[in-house]
Amino acid sequence: MRIVIGSLNETKINAVKKVFPEAEIIADSIPSNVSAQPIGDEETELGAINRAKNAHHFHQNSVCIGLEGGVMLHRGELLLCNWGALVTADGKTYTASGARIKLPNNFKNKIEQGLELSEIMDNYIKKKHIRHHEGAIGIFTNGRMLRMDMFSHVVTLLRGQMEYWSK
Incomplete structure (x- = not known):
């Protein structure tokens, strides 16, 4: 199986590799067509869907995955949120959210x-580029969950849906 991840971010690429160890993984810089900082579930989910669908446009015979991190307001507080989307080779789209x-x-x-x-x-x-390493989730969980783990969780949900619905 060939999978295209619509990002060059190492944490996202490694998340896909962890969940699809048997697959050929290709990373491509794919636009999300949302704000640089998505706010809310809707915009964050849309960014993931756009990445997956835009990747599918260029890599039509592949499974394409988009992963997007964002923030959301809940009861007046700011939360970290994340979404993923998977588009199958035949164009079916699945979405999932995580921690x-x-x-x-x-x-x-x-x-x-x-x-x-x-x-x-x-x-x-006071550190650079944590989005490529532990991420905010890694800092605020004292290293118990890293950004790659958070996205691996979402990719696992996507893979499970794809496998279930393709029966």
């Missing part, structure tokens, strides 16, 4: 000012 975790209260104003979570996190922990 959510509360972010610090002062992040909400920064998001509203237009900053991306990755920028906020890099400044918050």
